[in-house]
Amino acid sequence: MKLPPFQMLLEEHGPDVHRYLAARVGPIDAEDCWQETMLSALRAYPKLRHQSNLRGWLLRIAERKALDAHRAAKRLPVPVEHVPEQPAAAAERPDPALWRAVRRLPGKQRAAVTLRFAADLDYAAIGRVIECSEAAARQNVRAGLASVRREWVR
Amino acid sequence: MNTAEFARRAAAEGLIDVAYAGVDSPFGHLTAAVTDAGIVRLAFEGEELDGVLQELADRVSPRVLEVPAKLDGVRRELDEYFEGRRHAFQTPVDFQLSHGFHLKAREACYAIPFGKVLTYAELAAIAGSPRAVRAAGQAMARNPVPIVVPCHRVLRTGGGLGGYGGGLHVKRWLLDLESGEPSAQRLF
Incomplete structure:
Protein backbone atom coordinates (compact mmCIF):
# COMPACT_ATOMS: atom_id res chain seq x y z
CA MET A 1 0.00 0.00 0.00
CA LYS A 2 1.86 3.06 -1.25
CA LEU A 3 0.60 6.39 -0.01
CA PRO A 4 2.34 9.56 -1.12
CA PRO A 5 3.94 11.71 1.62
CA PHE A 6 1.20 13.84 3.22
CA GLN A 7 3.14 16.96 2.23
CA MET A 8 2.27 16.14 -1.38
CA LEU A 9 -1.48 16.11 -0.61
CA LEU A 10 -1.10 19.41 1.16
CA GLU A 11 0.62 21.00 -1.83
CA GLU A 12 -1.43 19.39 -4.61
CA HIS A 13 -4.92 19.49 -3.11
CA GLY A 14 -4.74 21.94 -0.18
CA PRO A 15 -5.55 24.98 -2.37
CA ASP A 16 -8.52 23.20 -4.02
CA VAL A 17 -9.93 22.21 -0.63
CA HIS A 18 -9.50 25.79 0.57
CA ARG A 19 -11.27 27.18 -2.51
CA TYR A 20 -14.10 24.72 -2.03
CA LEU A 21 -14.51 25.68 1.63
CA ALA A 22 -14.33 29.39 0.86
CA ALA A 23 -17.24 28.97 -1.53
CA ARG A 24 -19.05 26.60 0.81
CA VAL A 25 -18.86 28.39 4.19
CA GLY A 26 -17.53 31.82 3.25
CA PRO A 27 -14.03 33.20 3.47
CA ILE A 28 -14.07 33.81 7.22
CA ASP A 29 -14.88 30.26 8.35
CA ALA A 30 -12.99 28.65 5.49
CA GLU A 31 -9.59 28.77 7.20
CA ASP A 32 -10.88 27.06 10.37
CA CYS A 33 -12.65 24.42 8.32
CA TRP A 34 -9.53 23.91 6.22
CA GLN A 35 -7.41 23.37 9.34
CA GLU A 36 -9.96 20.89 10.74
CA THR A 37 -10.19 19.09 7.40
CA MET A 38 -6.44 18.67 7.05
CA LEU A 39 -5.98 17.61 10.68
CA SER A 40 -8.74 14.97 10.31
CA ALA A 41 -7.13 13.77 7.11
CA LEU A 42 -3.68 13.55 8.70
CA ARG A 43 -5.11 11.58 11.65
CA ALA A 44 -6.75 9.03 9.37
CA TYR A 45 -4.10 8.98 6.64
CA PRO A 46 -1.92 5.98 7.62
CA LYS A 47 -5.02 3.76 7.78
CA LEU A 48 -6.36 4.82 4.40
CA ARG A 49 -6.98 1.70 2.32
CA HIS A 50 -7.22 3.28 -1.11
CA GLN A 51 -5.27 6.00 -2.79
CA SER A 52 -7.05 6.26 -6.11
CA ASN A 53 -8.83 9.52 -5.39
CA LEU A 54 -7.12 11.46 -2.62
CA ARG A 55 -8.63 14.75 -3.77
CA GLY A 56 -12.16 13.33 -3.51
CA TRP A 57 -11.33 11.88 -0.10
CA LEU A 58 -10.16 15.31 1.14
CA LEU A 59 -13.23 17.04 -0.30
CA ARG A 60 -15.49 14.49 1.42
CA ILE A 61 -13.86 15.36 4.76
CA ALA A 62 -14.15 19.07 3.90
CA GLU A 63 -17.87 18.65 3.19
CA ARG A 64 -18.36 17.07 6.65
CA LYS A 65 -16.46 19.96 8.27
CA ALA A 66 -18.58 22.45 6.32
CA LEU A 67 -21.75 20.79 7.63
CA ASP A 68 -20.34 20.89 11.19
CA ALA A 69 -19.62 24.58 10.74
CA HIS A 70 -23.18 25.25 9.51
CA ARG A 71 -24.66 23.37 12.49
CA ALA A 72 -22.41 25.22 14.91
CA ALA A 73 -23.35 28.54 13.32
CA LYS A 74 -27.07 27.75 13.72
CA ARG A 75 -26.59 26.85 17.37
CA LEU A 76 -24.38 29.77 18.23
CA PRO A 77 -24.96 32.94 16.30
CA VAL A 78 -22.02 35.01 17.48
CA PRO A 79 -22.55 38.75 17.27
CA VAL A 80 -19.38 40.61 16.45
CA GLU A 81 -18.62 44.21 17.13
CA HIS A 82 -16.37 44.67 14.15
CA VAL A 83 -16.90 42.90 10.90
CA PRO A 84 -13.50 41.54 9.91
CA GLU A 85 -12.19 42.63 6.57
CA GLN A 86 -12.91 39.79 4.23
CA PRO A 87 -9.92 38.32 2.48
CA ALA A 88 -11.05 37.79 -1.07
CA ALA A 89 -10.96 34.04 -1.58
CA ALA A 90 -10.46 33.02 -5.18
CA ALA A 91 -13.94 31.57 -5.62
CA GLU A 92 -15.53 34.67 -4.11
CA ARG A 93 -13.83 37.16 -6.32
CA PRO A 94 -15.99 36.80 -9.40
CA ASP A 95 -19.16 37.70 -7.54
CA PRO A 96 -19.56 37.51 -3.75
CA ALA A 97 -23.35 38.01 -3.96
CA LEU A 98 -23.64 35.01 -6.25
CA TRP A 99 -21.81 32.78 -3.80
CA ARG A 100 -23.94 34.11 -0.95
CA ALA A 101 -26.95 32.96 -2.93
CA VAL A 102 -25.32 29.55 -3.36
CA ARG A 103 -24.79 29.32 0.38
CA ARG A 104 -28.52 29.86 0.94
CA LEU A 105 -29.34 26.70 -1.03
CA PRO A 106 -30.42 23.54 0.79
CA GLY A 107 -27.56 21.23 1.87
CA LYS A 108 -27.01 18.82 -1.02
CA GLN A 109 -27.66 21.41 -3.73
CA ARG A 110 -25.27 23.81 -2.05
CA ALA A 111 -22.55 21.17 -1.82
CA ALA A 112 -23.15 19.99 -5.40
CA VAL A 113 -23.08 23.47 -6.95
CA THR A 114 -19.97 24.40 -4.97
CA LEU A 115 -18.16 21.20 -5.90
CA ARG A 116 -19.07 21.72 -9.55
CA PHE A 117 -18.00 25.33 -9.88
CA ALA A 118 -15.49 26.03 -7.07
CA ALA A 119 -13.72 22.67 -7.01
CA ASP A 120 -14.35 21.84 -10.69
CA LEU A 121 -15.45 18.25 -10.03
CA ASP A 122 -17.38 16.18 -12.56
CA TYR A 123 -20.77 14.73 -11.62
CA ALA A 124 -19.45 11.26 -10.75
CA ALA A 125 -16.90 12.79 -8.36
CA ILE A 126 -19.55 15.07 -6.84
CA GLY A 127 -21.70 11.98 -6.25
CA ARG A 128 -18.87 10.30 -4.38
CA VAL A 129 -18.38 13.33 -2.14
CA ILE A 130 -22.02 13.90 -1.22
CA GLU A 131 -22.86 10.19 -1.38
CA CYS A 132 -25.41 9.98 -4.15
CA SER A 133 -25.51 8.73 -7.73
CA GLU A 134 -24.02 10.62 -10.65
CA ALA A 135 -27.54 11.35 -11.93
CA ALA A 136 -28.63 12.67 -8.54
CA ALA A 137 -25.51 14.86 -8.39
CA ARG A 138 -26.38 16.30 -11.81
CA GLN A 139 -29.96 16.90 -10.67
CA ASN A 140 -28.74 18.65 -7.49
CA VAL A 141 -26.50 20.96 -9.50
CA ARG A 142 -29.32 21.73 -11.98
CA ALA A 143 -31.88 22.43 -9.23
CA GLY A 144 -29.39 24.49 -7.26
CA LEU A 145 -28.51 26.61 -10.28
CA ALA A 146 -32.18 27.16 -11.04
CA SER A 147 -32.80 28.50 -7.52
CA VAL A 148 -29.73 30.72 -7.66
CA ARG A 149 -30.89 32.07 -11.02
CA ARG A 150 -34.38 32.84 -9.66
CA GLU A 151 -32.89 34.67 -6.71
CA TRP A 152 -30.53 36.45 -9.02
CA VAL A 153 -33.28 37.78 -11.29
CA ARG A 154 -35.42 38.90 -8.41
CA MET B 1 -4.37 28.36 3.84
CA GLU B 83 32.49 25.54 10.27
CA GLY B 84 34.79 23.18 12.19
CA ARG B 85 33.32 24.18 15.55
CA ARG B 86 31.58 20.87 16.32
CA HIS B 87 33.16 17.40 16.48
CA ALA B 88 30.17 15.29 17.62
CA PHE B 89 26.41 15.48 17.03
CA GLN B 90 23.99 15.63 19.96
CA THR B 91 20.91 14.81 17.87
CA PRO B 92 20.45 11.03 18.10
CA VAL B 93 20.28 8.88 14.97
CA ASP B 94 17.14 6.91 14.19
CA PHE B 95 18.52 3.72 12.59
CA GLN B 96 15.13 2.30 11.59
CA LEU B 97 15.99 2.30 7.86
CA SER B 98 18.92 -0.06 8.57
CA HIS B 99 18.72 -3.80 9.16
CA GLY B 100 20.94 -6.84 9.67
CA PHE B 101 24.60 -6.45 8.89
CA HIS B 102 24.08 -2.99 7.41
CA LEU B 103 22.74 -1.84 10.77
CA LYS B 104 25.75 -3.31 12.60
CA ALA B 105 28.17 -1.72 10.13
CA ARG B 106 26.48 1.70 10.40
CA GLU B 107 26.42 1.54 14.20
CA ALA B 108 30.13 0.69 14.17
CA CYS B 109 30.75 3.58 11.78
CA TYR B 110 28.75 5.92 14.03
CA ALA B 111 31.31 5.25 16.77
CA ILE B 112 34.31 6.45 14.70
CA PRO B 113 35.33 9.75 16.27
CA PHE B 114 35.97 13.02 14.44
CA GLY B 115 39.30 13.05 12.67
CA LYS B 116 39.83 9.26 12.76
CA VAL B 117 39.49 6.85 9.85
CA LEU B 118 39.01 3.10 9.42
CA THR B 119 39.30 0.78 6.41
CA TYR B 120 36.28 -1.12 5.07
CA ALA B 121 38.00 -4.31 6.31
CA GLU B 122 38.41 -2.92 9.83
CA LEU B 123 34.80 -1.77 9.86
CA ALA B 124 33.60 -5.23 8.76
CA ALA B 125 35.61 -6.80 11.58
CA ILE B 126 34.27 -4.40 14.22
CA ALA B 127 30.73 -5.06 12.94
CA GLY B 128 31.35 -8.75 13.65
CA SER B 129 31.96 -10.18 10.16
CA PRO B 130 35.60 -9.73 9.14
CA ARG B 131 34.99 -11.28 5.74
CA ALA B 132 32.03 -9.05 4.87
CA VAL B 133 34.20 -6.26 3.48
CA ARG B 134 32.09 -5.78 0.38
CA ALA B 135 28.87 -5.69 2.47
CA ALA B 136 30.50 -3.10 4.74
CA GLY B 137 31.21 -1.03 1.63
CA GLN B 138 27.57 -1.31 0.56
CA ALA B 139 26.37 -0.36 4.05
CA MET B 140 28.43 2.83 3.74
CA ALA B 141 27.44 3.51 0.13
CA ARG B 142 23.74 3.38 1.02
CA ASN B 143 24.06 5.05 4.41
CA PRO B 144 20.75 6.90 4.95
CA VAL B 145 22.33 9.49 7.27
CA PRO B 146 25.72 10.45 5.82
CA ILE B 147 27.88 13.04 7.64
CA VAL B 148 26.15 12.30 10.99
CA VAL B 149 26.90 8.58 10.58
CA PRO B 150 30.36 9.38 9.28
CA CYS B 151 30.81 6.98 6.37
CA HIS B 152 33.34 9.45 4.95
CA ARG B 153 35.70 8.19 7.69
CA VAL B 154 35.88 4.75 6.08
CA LEU B 155 38.57 4.29 3.42
CA ARG B 156 40.09 1.57 1.30
CA THR B 157 42.95 -0.50 2.64
CA GLY B 158 46.07 1.36 1.53
CA GLY B 159 44.44 4.75 1.90
CA GLY B 160 42.35 5.00 -1.29
CA LEU B 161 39.23 7.12 -0.84
CA GLY B 162 36.76 4.41 -1.87
CA GLY B 163 33.35 5.74 -2.89
CA TYR B 164 30.91 8.33 -1.60
CA GLY B 165 27.19 8.90 -2.22
CA GLY B 166 27.54 12.67 -2.27
CA GLY B 167 30.50 12.55 -4.67
CA LEU B 168 34.18 12.01 -3.93
CA HIS B 169 34.88 15.76 -3.78
CA VAL B 170 32.53 15.91 -0.77
CA LYS B 171 34.28 13.00 0.94
CA ARG B 172 37.63 14.71 0.35
CA TRP B 173 36.25 18.00 1.72
CA LEU B 174 34.94 16.35 4.90
CA LEU B 175 38.22 14.48 5.51
CA ASP B 176 40.20 17.68 4.98
CA LEU B 177 37.89 19.54 7.37
CA GLU B 178 38.51 16.91 10.03
CA SER B 179 42.27 16.80 9.53
CA GLY B 180 42.48 20.58 9.84
CA GLU B 181 43.67 20.93 6.23
CA PRO B 182 43.11 24.41 4.80
CA SER B 183 41.96 22.77 1.56
CA ALA B 184 38.59 22.32 3.24
CA GLN B 185 37.90 25.92 2.31
CA ARG B 186 39.13 25.48 -1.23
CA LEU B 187 35.92 23.99 -2.59
CA PHE B 188 34.48 27.52 -2.73
Whole structure:
Protein backbone atom coordinates (compact mmCIF):
# COMPACT_ATOMS: atom_id res chain seq x y z
CA MET A 1 0.00 0.00 0.00
CA LYS A 2 1.86 3.06 -1.25
CA LEU A 3 0.60 6.39 -0.01
CA PRO A 4 2.34 9.56 -1.12
CA PRO A 5 3.94 11.71 1.62
CA PHE A 6 1.20 13.84 3.22
CA GLN A 7 3.14 16.96 2.23
CA MET A 8 2.27 16.14 -1.38
CA LEU A 9 -1.48 16.11 -0.61
CA LEU A 10 -1.10 19.41 1.16
CA GLU A 11 0.62 21.00 -1.83
CA GLU A 12 -1.43 19.39 -4.61
CA HIS A 13 -4.92 19.49 -3.11
CA GLY A 14 -4.74 21.94 -0.18
CA PRO A 15 -5.55 24.98 -2.37
CA ASP A 16 -8.52 23.20 -4.02
CA VAL A 17 -9.93 22.21 -0.63
CA HIS A 18 -9.50 25.79 0.57
CA ARG A 19 -11.27 27.18 -2.51
CA TYR A 20 -14.10 24.72 -2.03
CA LEU A 21 -14.51 25.68 1.63
CA ALA A 22 -14.33 29.39 0.86
CA ALA A 23 -17.24 28.97 -1.53
CA ARG A 24 -19.05 26.60 0.81
CA VAL A 25 -18.86 28.39 4.19
CA GLY A 26 -17.53 31.82 3.25
CA PRO A 27 -14.03 33.20 3.47
CA ILE A 28 -14.07 33.81 7.22
CA ASP A 29 -14.88 30.26 8.35
CA ALA A 30 -12.99 28.65 5.49
CA GLU A 31 -9.59 28.77 7.20
CA ASP A 32 -10.88 27.06 10.37
CA CYS A 33 -12.65 24.42 8.32
CA TRP A 34 -9.53 23.91 6.22
CA GLN A 35 -7.41 23.37 9.34
CA GLU A 36 -9.96 20.89 10.74
CA THR A 37 -10.19 19.09 7.40
CA MET A 38 -6.44 18.67 7.05
CA LEU A 39 -5.98 17.61 10.68
CA SER A 40 -8.74 14.97 10.31
CA ALA A 41 -7.13 13.77 7.11
CA LEU A 42 -3.68 13.55 8.70
CA ARG A 43 -5.11 11.58 11.65
CA ALA A 44 -6.75 9.03 9.37
CA TYR A 45 -4.10 8.98 6.64
CA PRO A 46 -1.92 5.98 7.62
CA LYS A 47 -5.02 3.76 7.78
CA LEU A 48 -6.36 4.82 4.40
CA ARG A 49 -6.98 1.70 2.32
CA HIS A 50 -7.22 3.28 -1.11
CA GLN A 51 -5.27 6.00 -2.79
CA SER A 52 -7.05 6.26 -6.11
CA ASN A 53 -8.83 9.52 -5.39
CA LEU A 54 -7.12 11.46 -2.62
CA ARG A 55 -8.63 14.75 -3.77
CA GLY A 56 -12.16 13.33 -3.51
CA TRP A 57 -11.33 11.88 -0.10
CA LEU A 58 -10.16 15.31 1.14
CA LEU A 59 -13.23 17.04 -0.30
CA ARG A 60 -15.49 14.49 1.42
CA ILE A 61 -13.86 15.36 4.76
CA ALA A 62 -14.15 19.07 3.90
CA GLU A 63 -17.87 18.65 3.19
CA ARG A 64 -18.36 17.07 6.65
CA LYS A 65 -16.46 19.96 8.27
CA ALA A 66 -18.58 22.45 6.32
CA LEU A 67 -21.75 20.79 7.63
CA ASP A 68 -20.34 20.89 11.19
CA ALA A 69 -19.62 24.58 10.74
CA HIS A 70 -23.18 25.25 9.51
CA ARG A 71 -24.66 23.37 12.49
CA ALA A 72 -22.41 25.22 14.91
CA ALA A 73 -23.35 28.54 13.32
CA LYS A 74 -27.07 27.75 13.72
CA ARG A 75 -26.59 26.85 17.37
CA LEU A 76 -24.38 29.77 18.23
CA PRO A 77 -24.96 32.94 16.30
CA VAL A 78 -22.02 35.01 17.48
CA PRO A 79 -22.55 38.75 17.27
CA VAL A 80 -19.38 40.61 16.45
CA GLU A 81 -18.62 44.21 17.13
CA HIS A 82 -16.37 44.67 14.15
CA VAL A 83 -16.90 42.90 10.90
CA PRO A 84 -13.50 41.54 9.91
CA GLU A 85 -12.19 42.63 6.57
CA GLN A 86 -12.91 39.79 4.23
CA PRO A 87 -9.92 38.32 2.48
CA ALA A 88 -11.05 37.79 -1.07
CA ALA A 89 -10.96 34.04 -1.58
CA ALA A 90 -10.46 33.02 -5.18
CA ALA A 91 -13.94 31.57 -5.62
CA GLU A 92 -15.53 34.67 -4.11
CA ARG A 93 -13.83 37.16 -6.32
CA PRO A 94 -15.99 36.80 -9.40
CA ASP A 95 -19.16 37.70 -7.54
CA PRO A 96 -19.56 37.51 -3.75
CA ALA A 97 -23.35 38.01 -3.96
CA LEU A 98 -23.64 35.01 -6.25
CA TRP A 99 -21.81 32.78 -3.80
CA ARG A 100 -23.94 34.11 -0.95
CA ALA A 101 -26.95 32.96 -2.93
CA VAL A 102 -25.32 29.55 -3.36
CA ARG A 103 -24.79 29.32 0.38
CA ARG A 104 -28.52 29.86 0.94
CA LEU A 105 -29.34 26.70 -1.03
CA PRO A 106 -30.42 23.54 0.79
CA GLY A 107 -27.56 21.23 1.87
CA LYS A 108 -27.01 18.82 -1.02
CA GLN A 109 -27.66 21.41 -3.73
CA ARG A 110 -25.27 23.81 -2.05
CA ALA A 111 -22.55 21.17 -1.82
CA ALA A 112 -23.15 19.99 -5.40
CA VAL A 113 -23.08 23.47 -6.95
CA THR A 114 -19.97 24.40 -4.97
CA LEU A 115 -18.16 21.20 -5.90
CA ARG A 116 -19.07 21.72 -9.55
CA PHE A 117 -18.00 25.33 -9.88
CA ALA A 118 -15.49 26.03 -7.07
CA ALA A 119 -13.72 22.67 -7.01
CA ASP A 120 -14.35 21.84 -10.69
CA LEU A 121 -15.45 18.25 -10.03
CA ASP A 122 -17.38 16.18 -12.56
CA TYR A 123 -20.77 14.73 -11.62
CA ALA A 124 -19.45 11.26 -10.75
CA ALA A 125 -16.90 12.79 -8.36
CA ILE A 126 -19.55 15.07 -6.84
CA GLY A 127 -21.70 11.98 -6.25
CA ARG A 128 -18.87 10.30 -4.38
CA VAL A 129 -18.38 13.33 -2.14
CA ILE A 130 -22.02 13.90 -1.22
CA GLU A 131 -22.86 10.19 -1.38
CA CYS A 132 -25.41 9.98 -4.15
CA SER A 133 -25.51 8.73 -7.73
CA GLU A 134 -24.02 10.62 -10.65
CA ALA A 135 -27.54 11.35 -11.93
CA ALA A 136 -28.63 12.67 -8.54
CA ALA A 137 -25.51 14.86 -8.39
CA ARG A 138 -26.38 16.30 -11.81
CA GLN A 139 -29.96 16.90 -10.67
CA ASN A 140 -28.74 18.65 -7.49
CA VAL A 141 -26.50 20.96 -9.50
CA ARG A 142 -29.32 21.73 -11.98
CA ALA A 143 -31.88 22.43 -9.23
CA GLY A 144 -29.39 24.49 -7.26
CA LEU A 145 -28.51 26.61 -10.28
CA ALA A 146 -32.18 27.16 -11.04
CA SER A 147 -32.80 28.50 -7.52
CA VAL A 148 -29.73 30.72 -7.66
CA ARG A 149 -30.89 32.07 -11.02
CA ARG A 150 -34.38 32.84 -9.66
CA GLU A 151 -32.89 34.67 -6.71
CA TRP A 152 -30.53 36.45 -9.02
CA VAL A 153 -33.28 37.78 -11.29
CA ARG A 154 -35.42 38.90 -8.41
CA MET B 1 -4.37 28.36 3.84
CA ASN B 2 -2.04 28.75 6.78
CA THR B 3 0.27 25.77 6.46
CA ALA B 4 2.56 26.93 9.30
CA GLU B 5 -0.42 26.96 11.68
CA PHE B 6 -1.46 23.54 10.36
CA ALA B 7 2.05 22.16 11.02
CA ARG B 8 2.00 23.64 14.54
CA ARG B 9 -1.35 22.02 15.36
CA ALA B 10 -0.34 18.71 13.81
CA ALA B 11 2.86 18.69 15.86
CA ALA B 12 0.96 19.53 19.06
CA GLU B 13 -1.25 16.51 18.43
CA GLY B 14 1.75 14.27 17.74
CA LEU B 15 0.63 13.68 14.14
CA ILE B 16 3.94 14.34 12.40
CA ASP B 17 5.86 11.09 12.12
CA VAL B 18 8.52 12.45 9.78
CA ALA B 19 9.46 16.14 9.58
CA TYR B 20 11.85 17.31 6.87
CA ALA B 21 13.41 20.51 5.69
CA GLY B 22 16.26 21.81 3.59
CA VAL B 23 19.65 22.48 5.14
CA ASP B 24 22.36 24.46 3.39
CA SER B 25 25.86 23.05 3.29
CA PRO B 26 29.20 24.05 1.72
CA PHE B 27 28.46 21.50 -1.02
CA GLY B 28 24.86 22.31 -1.85
CA HIS B 29 21.35 21.95 -0.54
CA LEU B 30 20.78 18.96 1.75
CA THR B 31 17.43 17.57 2.88
CA ALA B 32 17.24 16.35 6.48
CA ALA B 33 14.41 14.29 7.99
CA VAL B 34 13.76 13.56 11.65
CA THR B 35 11.41 11.34 13.64
CA ASP B 36 10.77 11.52 17.38
CA ALA B 37 13.72 9.12 17.75
CA GLY B 38 16.26 11.27 15.91
CA ILE B 39 17.63 12.03 12.47
CA VAL B 40 16.50 9.30 10.08
CA ARG B 41 17.66 10.60 6.67
CA LEU B 42 20.07 13.11 5.21
CA ALA B 43 19.99 13.43 1.43
CA PHE B 44 22.51 15.14 -0.81
CA GLU B 45 21.47 17.66 -3.43
CA GLY B 46 21.89 15.11 -6.21
CA GLU B 47 19.24 12.78 -4.81
CA GLU B 48 15.76 13.26 -6.21
CA LEU B 49 13.60 14.72 -3.43
CA ASP B 50 10.36 13.01 -4.49
CA GLY B 51 12.05 9.61 -4.27
CA VAL B 52 13.60 10.39 -0.89
CA LEU B 53 10.22 11.47 0.55
CA GLN B 54 8.33 8.52 -0.99
CA GLU B 55 10.82 6.12 0.58
CA LEU B 56 10.23 7.74 3.98
CA ALA B 57 6.46 7.48 3.43
CA ASP B 58 6.76 3.78 2.52
CA ARG B 59 9.27 2.71 5.14
CA VAL B 60 8.60 5.01 8.13
CA SER B 61 5.13 6.58 7.83
CA PRO B 62 3.12 8.47 5.19
CA ARG B 63 2.67 11.29 7.72
CA VAL B 64 5.60 13.18 6.19
CA LEU B 65 5.49 16.97 6.44
CA GLU B 66 7.88 19.81 5.69
CA VAL B 67 8.38 21.50 9.06
CA PRO B 68 11.58 23.60 9.11
CA ALA B 69 11.16 24.43 12.82
CA LYS B 70 11.54 20.74 13.71
CA LEU B 71 14.95 20.71 12.04
CA ASP B 72 16.37 23.74 13.83
CA GLY B 73 18.61 21.66 16.11
CA VAL B 74 19.95 19.51 13.28
CA ARG B 75 20.55 22.57 11.10
CA ARG B 76 22.47 24.36 13.85
CA GLU B 77 24.65 21.32 14.59
CA LEU B 78 25.43 20.79 10.92
CA ASP B 79 26.33 24.48 10.50
CA GLU B 80 28.71 24.25 13.45
CA TYR B 81 30.21 21.05 12.10
CA PHE B 82 30.81 22.55 8.63
CA GLU B 83 32.49 25.54 10.27
CA GLY B 84 34.79 23.18 12.19
CA ARG B 85 33.32 24.18 15.55
CA ARG B 86 31.58 20.87 16.32
CA HIS B 87 33.16 17.40 16.48
CA ALA B 88 30.17 15.29 17.62
CA PHE B 89 26.41 15.48 17.03
CA GLN B 90 23.99 15.63 19.96
CA THR B 91 20.91 14.81 17.87
CA PRO B 92 20.45 11.03 18.10
CA VAL B 93 20.28 8.88 14.97
CA ASP B 94 17.14 6.91 14.19
CA PHE B 95 18.52 3.72 12.59
CA GLN B 96 15.13 2.30 11.59
CA LEU B 97 15.99 2.30 7.86
CA SER B 98 18.92 -0.06 8.57
CA HIS B 99 18.72 -3.80 9.16
CA GLY B 100 20.94 -6.84 9.67
CA PHE B 101 24.60 -6.45 8.89
CA HIS B 102 24.08 -2.99 7.41
CA LEU B 103 22.74 -1.84 10.77
CA LYS B 104 25.75 -3.31 12.60
CA ALA B 105 28.17 -1.72 10.13
CA ARG B 106 26.48 1.70 10.40
CA GLU B 107 26.42 1.54 14.20
CA ALA B 108 30.13 0.69 14.17
CA CYS B 109 30.75 3.58 11.78
CA TYR B 110 28.75 5.92 14.03
CA ALA B 111 31.31 5.25 16.77
CA ILE B 112 34.31 6.45 14.70
CA PRO B 113 35.33 9.75 16.27
CA PHE B 114 35.97 13.02 14.44
CA GLY B 115 39.30 13.05 12.67
CA LYS B 116 39.83 9.26 12.76
CA VAL B 117 39.49 6.85 9.85
CA LEU B 118 39.01 3.10 9.42
CA THR B 119 39.30 0.78 6.41
CA TYR B 120 36.28 -1.12 5.07
CA ALA B 121 38.00 -4.31 6.31
CA GLU B 122 38.41 -2.92 9.83
CA LEU B 123 34.80 -1.77 9.86
CA ALA B 124 33.60 -5.23 8.76
CA ALA B 125 35.61 -6.80 11.58
CA ILE B 126 34.27 -4.40 14.22
CA ALA B 127 30.73 -5.06 12.94
CA GLY B 128 31.35 -8.75 13.65
CA SER B 129 31.96 -10.18 10.16
CA PRO B 130 35.60 -9.73 9.14
CA ARG B 131 34.99 -11.28 5.74
CA ALA B 132 32.03 -9.05 4.87
CA VAL B 133 34.20 -6.26 3.48
CA ARG B 134 32.09 -5.78 0.38
CA ALA B 135 28.87 -5.69 2.47
CA ALA B 136 30.50 -3.10 4.74
CA GLY B 137 31.21 -1.03 1.63
CA GLN B 138 27.57 -1.31 0.56
CA ALA B 139 26.37 -0.36 4.05
CA MET B 140 28.43 2.83 3.74
CA ALA B 141 27.44 3.51 0.13
CA ARG B 142 23.74 3.38 1.02
CA ASN B 143 24.06 5.05 4.41
CA PRO B 144 20.75 6.90 4.95
CA VAL B 145 22.33 9.49 7.27
CA PRO B 146 25.72 10.45 5.82
CA ILE B 147 27.88 13.04 7.64
CA VAL B 148 26.15 12.30 10.99
CA VAL B 149 26.90 8.58 10.58
CA PRO B 150 30.36 9.38 9.28
CA CYS B 151 30.81 6.98 6.37
CA HIS B 152 33.34 9.45 4.95
CA ARG B 153 35.70 8.19 7.69
CA VAL B 154 35.88 4.75 6.08
CA LEU B 155 38.57 4.29 3.42
CA ARG B 156 40.09 1.57 1.30
CA THR B 157 42.95 -0.50 2.64
CA GLY B 158 46.07 1.36 1.53
CA GLY B 159 44.44 4.75 1.90
CA GLY B 160 42.35 5.00 -1.29
CA LEU B 161 39.23 7.12 -0.84
CA GLY B 162 36.76 4.41 -1.87
CA GLY B 163 33.35 5.74 -2.89
CA TYR B 164 30.91 8.33 -1.60
CA GLY B 165 27.19 8.90 -2.22
CA GLY B 166 27.54 12.67 -2.27
CA GLY B 167 30.50 12.55 -4.67
CA LEU B 168 34.18 12.01 -3.93
CA HIS B 169 34.88 15.76 -3.78
CA VAL B 170 32.53 15.91 -0.77
CA LYS B 171 34.28 13.00 0.94
CA ARG B 172 37.63 14.71 0.35
CA TRP B 173 36.25 18.00 1.72
CA LEU B 174 34.94 16.35 4.90
CA LEU B 175 38.22 14.48 5.51
CA ASP B 176 40.20 17.68 4.98
CA LEU B 177 37.89 19.54 7.37
CA GLU B 178 38.51 16.91 10.03
CA SER B 179 42.27 16.80 9.53
CA GLY B 180 42.48 20.58 9.84
CA GLU B 181 43.67 20.93 6.23
CA PRO B 182 43.11 24.41 4.80
CA SER B 183 41.96 22.77 1.56
CA ALA B 184 38.59 22.32 3.24
CA GLN B 185 37.90 25.92 2.31
CA ARG B 186 39.13 25.48 -1.23
CA LEU B 187 35.92 23.99 -2.59
CA PHE B 188 34.48 27.52 -2.73
